[in-house]
Amino acid sequence: MPLKxxxxxxxxxxxxxxxxxxFLEEYQPDxxxxxxxxxxxxxxxxxxxxxxxxxxxxxxxxxxxxxxxTVSRIPFSDEERRDFCEKGDTRHLAVTLDIDGAEGVxxxxxxxxxxxxxxxxxxxxxxxxxxDFLTEMESWYKSHKAKKNARMILVGDLNVAPLEHDxxxxxxxxxxxxxxxxxxxxxxxxMKAHDWVDVMRRFVPDEEKLYTWWSYRAKDWAKAxxxxxxxxxxxxxxxxxxxxxxxxxxxxxxxxRSSDHAPVLATFDI
DNA sequence: ATGGCTTACAAAGTAAGA
Numbered sequence: 001m002p003l004k005x006x007x008x009x010x011x012x013x014x015x016x017x018x019x020x021x022x023f024l025e026e027y028q029p030d031x032x033x034x035x036x037x038x039x040x041x042x043x044x045x046x047x048x049x050x051x052x053x054x055x056x057x058x059x060x061x062x063x064x065x066x067x068x069x070t071v072s073r074i075p076f077s078d079e080e081r082r083d084f085c086e087k088g089d090t091r092h093l094a095v096t097l098d099i100d101g102a103e104g105v106x107x108x109x110x111x112x113x114x115x116x117x118x119x120x121x122x123x124x125x126x127x128x129x130x131x132d133f134l135t136e137m138e139s140w141y142k143s144h145k146a147k148k149n150a151r152m153i154l155v156g157d158l159n160v161a162p163l164e165h166d167x168x169x170x171x172x173x174x175x176x177x178x179x180x181x182x183x184x185x186x187x188x189x190x191m192k193a194h195d196w197v198d199v200m201r202r203f204v205p206d207e208e209k210l211y212t213w214w215s216y217r218a219k220d221w222a223k224a225x226x227x228x229x230x231x232x233x234x235x236x237x238x239x240x241x242x243x244x245x246x247x248x249x250x251x252x253x254x255x256x257r258s259s260d261h262a263p264v265l266a267t268f269d270i
Numbered sequence: 271a272t273g274g275c276t277t278a279c280a281a282a283g284t285a286a287g288a
Contacts, residue, residue: 038277063278064279065278213288
């Protein structure tokens with residue numbers, strides 16, 4: 001069956017609930033994973049999602065910042081919220097989609113720490129946290145590897161743009177957090193831990209520019225086009241042959257009072 | 271000219287994003 005799944009760093013789900021509704025209406029994903037919901041659990045706008053046909057809702061939020069949520073038209077079970085780095089923050093949520101004739105597909109939704117300004121773990125504890133978070137992801141997925149045929153999708157704002165053409169200027173961003181070699185190495189180790197497949201780059205060659213985030217600070221973000229690919233969709237080898245389409249919904253970045261991230265939409269034949 | 275903006279918050283400036 002076809003499965004349409006989207007990931008979007010929404011930068012406040014309450015402020016932009018109208019944009020989320022528009023996105024669901026126009027693009028009709030089966031599953032939407034949100035990051036930076038900035039919303040405590042008791043204030044999550046579940047009603048709007050149910051009204052839009054997304055009856056299956058899981059969230060993991062806190063006051064003020066961070067927060068992830070997964071909403072779905074397909075039933076799911078086995079909700080899991082892992083506390084990476086024992087910070088007590090809200091950066092991970094996993095569910096298992098109940099898909100016919102299969103043991104289910106596990107969807108991991110991540111919001112990896114941004115890492116602050118200075119790319120040096122000795123002087124910047126936010127950067128240390130980011131690297132440690134990635135290292136913990138690596139060891140966690142290594143421990144999953146016993147289940148070699150696990151059918152998993154990993155999405156979210158990973159806050160790392162790994163390839164040269166995942167940023168507008170490789171040279172100018174080498175010392176800018178999100179594109180430094182040490183972050184790229186850490187992310188590569190996470191990928192290797194379960195032989196994750198980079199779904200977005202299956203559809204766009206490595207030599208082509210591909211972004212999901214554009215700063216609010218540019219006067220004209222579309223014209224400057226100084227983007228970065230911070231948001232990702234990965235699958236385990238068991239699902240490597242299932243992706244049939246992928247699109248960055250750049251249009252949504254231009255909607256009135258939009259998030260600084262665009263949604264990424266992928267279709268699978270599961 | 272990448273940081274110029276944007277968000278949440280028991281609210282004026284602070285923290286956070288990246």
